[in-house]
Amino acid sequence: MPELPEVEVTRLSFAPSIAGARIESARLGKPLRWPLGLAPEALVGREVLAVRRRGKYLLVDMSEGLLLLHLGMSGSLRFAPAHALPPAGTHDHFDLVTNQGVLRLHDPRRFGAVVYAAGEGDPVAQKLLGRLGMEPLEDAFAPQAFHAGLQASRTPIKLLLLGGKLVVGVGNIYASEVLFMARISPLAPANSIGPRRARRLYDAIRQVLAAAVAQGGTTLKDFSNADGMPGHFQLQAQVYDREGLPCTQCAAPLRMLRQGQRSTFYCTHCQKL
Numbered sequence: 001m002p003e004l005p006e007v008e009v010t011r012l013s014f015a016p017s018i019a020g021a022r023i024e025s026a027r028l029g030k031p032l033r034w035p036l037g038l039a040p041e042a043l044v045g046r047e048v049l050a051v052r053r054r055g056k057y058l059l060v061d062m063s064e065g066l067l068l069l070h071l072g073m074s075g076s077l078r079f080a081p082a083h084a085l086p087p088a089g090t091h092d093h094f095d096l097v098t099n100q101g102v103l104r105l106h107d108p109r110r111f112g113a114v115v116y117a118a119g120e121g122d123p124v125a126q127k128l129l130g131r132l133g134m135e136p137l138e139d140a141f142a143p144q145a146f147h148a149g150l151q152a153s154r155t156p157i158k159l160l161l162l163g164g165k166l167v168v169g170v171g172n173i174y175a176s177e178v179l180f181m182a183r184i185s186p187l188a189p190a191n192s193i194g195p196r197r198a199r200r201l202y203d204a205i206r207q208v209l210a211a212a213v214a215q216g217g218t219t220l221k222d223f224s225n226a227d228g229m230p231g232h233f234q235l236q237a238q239v240y241d242r243e244g245l246p247c248t249q250c251a252a253p254l255r256m257l258r259q260g261q262r263s264t265f266y267c268t269h270c271q272k273l
Contacts, residue, residue: 002071004136004169005212005233007056010071012213013229014079014103015051021098022047023062029093030110033072037116037124048098055132055168060096065118067096068128072111078104078228133166136205137213141167147198150190157193157201158186159260170205173218173233173240176265178204180239185273186257186264211236239265 002010026040047063058077060067069077078085082102088095094105094114105112117125133149134141149166150157158179161170170178179186181204184197193201212218215233234240238248242265243256252269 002056002075002217003171003174004053004056005174005209006217007058007071007169008053008137008213009217010077011051011053011058014077017079018048018060018098018100018103019050020047021100023096023098025095025097027088027095027097029088032093032105032107033070033111033113034115036114043096043116054129054135055164057128059120065116066120066125068113068115068117068125069105070113070128071105072107072109072113074109075105075107075112078102078106080104131165133164133168136167136169136209141202141206143199143202146202147193147195150193150198150201153190155190156186156259157184157188157190158264160190161205162260162262167205169209172262172264173237174205174208174212176240177238178208180266180271181208183270185271186259186266187273239267241265 023043023046026043028036028040043062046065049061049063052059052061056070058069060069071077079101082097085102085104088104091108092104092106093110093112096103105114115124115128119125120129134145146167150160153160153166155163158175160166161175161178162172176186178201182197182201184193184201212233215236216229218233239254242254244253246252247254247267247270250267250269252267254265254267257264257266
């Protein structure tokens, strides 16, 4: 499932190329998770101003309104000249045709979405964005606010990170990695994490997510950016998907447990409860 690094890598791979483009047409395929919210032809003539990210949503700012794109469980975007793309296939559910190229959403499982909103303050947008936590790679992500959020919850720290209400984008792979780097058990209640460990966790979140963006994200099955390039962060994972292998720090065998129906990988020696 694309997480913050994969979404940010996707944004970086096409945002400069689509900025300033004029929309010539739009095509919808099979229904996605939520309806677009207006007739596709209503987008014709609008200009794409910029592409931003909020959590795992891409926000395509236009001269009138914006599009919110979500990649769901298995979605990916491509941006290329029309002649470089094949005809839309069974799993290609949205084409935004511009004078600078075509932005195409490919989503085999159809959990992704393209939603129109009049603006970021529109109730349609706020329903999707309004409850998202702090952005971990922005300056507004403050250590003090992060620690205060931890102290307000008894939820196991791994599940709190996955929830996205305190900080966005720490998905399943990255939660295992940051907790290992911070030497915190995934089972630890969030409010048991004191200031020093909270600061280690804060630093680990920023370091791991920035490294993942720099490595092009994580490709386990089929993720690729808008240029069709896979990510490589999985090659440097310390604990994720390494059950039974020796810990890189202490050589103890790594363990796996299930939390919230997701696999958690950790070292019982380095991450004592």
